[in-house]
Amino acid sequence: MTETAASAMDGMYRHQRYIYDLTRRYYLIGRDEMIAGLDPPPSGTVLEIGCGTARNLLHAARRYPRAKFFGLDVSEEMLKTARASIARSQFPADIKLAQADATSFSSSELFGLDSVDRIFISYALSMIPPWQAVVDRTVSQLAPSGELHIVDFGTMAAMPALARQGMRAWLTKFSVTPRLDLESVVRETARRHGRTADFHQGRFDYAAIARIGARIP
Template sequence: MSAHHHSPAAEDAAEAMNRNYRYQRHIYDLTRKYYLLGRDRLIASIKPGKDDAILEIGCGTGRNLVAVARRYPQSPLYGFDISTAMLETARRSLARRGLARIALAQADATRFEAGEIGRPGFERIYISYTLSMIPDWRAVLERAVAGLTPGGRLLIVDFGQQERLPAWFKRLLFAWLARYHVHPIAALPAALAELARHHGCRLDCRSIHRGYAVYAELERPR
């Protein structure tokens, strides 16, 4: 979805995100460093080929993009978010680190087209702890697969169901996340399996850190 023709629903979502993160964004990365497990594993697994373009869906303050840019200095990098407040923080953060080469855009993850972000398709797309913040997360997955080039890979990490952790821990974590409109998705592995079947993708989906997170890679056929 381009920045020029937003629907009222998308504008409401953007405004809600801006309200939620207007002040929090300044300490966002510091507070999340300790509980967004699996992000660094995801970044290490991107492994782009030469000139492969990488897109982050829901780039927030740009923390992941900075790490990806450092690890893969040759790759063209793109990111988008629905929140203008987050993008403002991301732009400043990237400029401060001399990473203005990263292209940022405002878009709605449930209806974006790759072409509006700057390319007809991306060799790597990743989504890190973003799906659980979006009610229509299934639409995000569909758009992401549509944005991949043939042979491209979609990498995902998000909250799991804490199945091998104490019940009290899950109760506390889920209650805390709900305050920030984050709702871990129990149906995510099944939805990814269905998506992979539908599009003929290869899927590797696993529970990591004793169920704390779900990690998945989906590869489009060539």
């Protein structure tokens, strides 16, 4: 992303960040299911790309108290809310945040991590135009046994046509575009990096959950 993209995100979330979690809880389906599947190793490292308000990081930290957590976001406005939420939580010193471009970030430069055990992306790829580059960059930061977990809008192919059209039109108002080729990109990226891949969609193909797993021996 460019500096212009970061400014655009800041403009979008300057006010929305105050009500983001309240308004998104009803349609960002599958986030907790994805977090439940992270299963990081003891004392493992977990990074969220597009961490927003830190809602997901805090949920994961409660579930995996022995892991170490990190988050990055291109929007400094969202990070303001994230830092405040973490400061009020039981994990004020256990979650580290940074402002960064998801297409070119370095876990080493940002957090001093040579590699990461688990990385997850929750409903962020559908808002990032060069999203394929984000998937590729993220996989490059994984440990050999590391995993990338993704949840985002699915194809909605099994929804009634009018409902699907209405939902996609509504998402467009928020600069959200479901990635209809997410499965193929995930599988191709995994292949290029010599890793396993899994993909499935939930009810009505509304939400997609993907995983790029450990390197193949």
